[in-house]
Amino acid sequence: MASQNTSNVGNDLSRKFALDVKDMGSLRQGARAGTPEALKGAATQFEAMFVNMMLKTMREASPQDSLTNSDQTKMFTGMQDQQTAQSIAKKGIGLADMLVRQLGQNDKQALAVGGAGDPTDGANAGSFAGMASLMDAKLQKAIAAAGGNAAAKAEATAEAKTAAPARRGSQAPHVVSFQEKLSSHADEASAATGIPAKFMLGQAALESGWGKREIKGRDGTNSNNLFGIKATADWKGKVVEATTTEYVNGKAQTKVERFRAYDSYADSFKDYARLITSNPRYEKVLASAGDASAFAQGLQKAGYATDPQYANKLTSIIKRSLAG
Known part of the structure; x- marks a missing residue:
């Protein structure tokens, strides 16, 4: 007792x-x-x-x-x-x-x-x-x-x-580099949302291909958009148009979409935090932020992405690549 x-x-x-x-x-x-x-x-x-x-x-x-x-x-x-x-x-x-x-x-x-x-x-x-x-x-x-x-x-x-050294010693170099570049921004977003920084880093890694497939405009302009957030009608900021893959009825289709553009990676994390905390559709995502699998499944169910394997991919990155 x-x-x-x-x-x-x-x-x-x-x-x-x-x-x-x-x-x-x-x-x-x-x-x-x-x-x-x-x-x-x-x-x-x-x-x-x-x-x-x-x-x-x-x-x-x-x-x-x-x-x-x-x-x-x-x-x-x-x-x-x-x-x-x-x-x-x-x-x-x-x-x-x-x-x-x-x-x-x-x-x-x-x-x-x-x-x-x-x-x-x-x-x-x-x-x-x-x-x-x-x-x-x-x-x-x-x-x-x-x-x-x-x-x-x-x-x-x-x-x-x-x-940090012991944890990162077992990680791949590109993972360590990605974390070192973005960890401070993820920590700030974590304080605002309650979502573990590692979960957001994992999602940024999935959306951007560990920074190798960042969303860029047709003229090569970098959007600094690490989370693949699209520019909907209510978005008043800068935008870029880029080719992306969307899944319709489980089948991949190539489309040209408008995405939000930011001045920095820090702004990307801040906007992601605002989106997750202000949009009612992500309420259950915030409620399950203590578990990587539940967090990833919640995002997929809320319609964050159309890829039917999105939750599995995100869970794998958080638990394996970012483990430690």
Whole structure:
């Protein structure tokens, strides 16, 4: 059975300030504890961070006058926003519940095999550990994106630098090169969507042939469009026309289509993040972002691509080429 001390981690977190420097370690500990109570508490704190990021973004986008635009007022409004975010998260906007449900989906088989007993016992222990690991990764990204303390950022950066050489040592050179070029953009999009950066890198690799078949206009202009997003009627930005393969009733056909064009790869990732989070058809894709196969199947079912093998190809890239 889980100890009383471990069970209280989630409850303690719900009473603490999400972005308090002193409680960063407790927040990660809560995610790693692996019990339902601790996971719920960590998810609530993640929701508070998300709300605080939205409030911060809205303030930065609002006009500032000279009377209220001082370091002191910024400090106090920042504290107010953090406290507001904490209050909103306690009532809930649905994000914490979605995270717990999403991570719990991966546990159904383990729970069915191991029974409905203590989640820290037997077969369930490994399952909840996996949930905790994913939640911890999400929390660390949220901490960095929300302007977390320098020590937390330094710790995350050091861990990434230490793990990267060992992980990439077993990968093909073109895979390593692709990741190094685009990982920072994928990390930003991951913070905005909750989708693991590796999943988005895999999709960019599939759509662009690891960068070797990027969409270009007839004059050779590079669209920087890594995700094959077409320029529909509501698109107001730049476009390029290119030949592509579409599947109609399972049969491949060559067509000339209009695709969105961007100034940079960073803009491509940002637009992809907007598309996935704002279009209702991808709701289930976001809900299954904790599992590569479910994520890929969700994209195909939502009609992201017409290739009948799209999900299988994407799953293979994520699990094999980008494994580590």
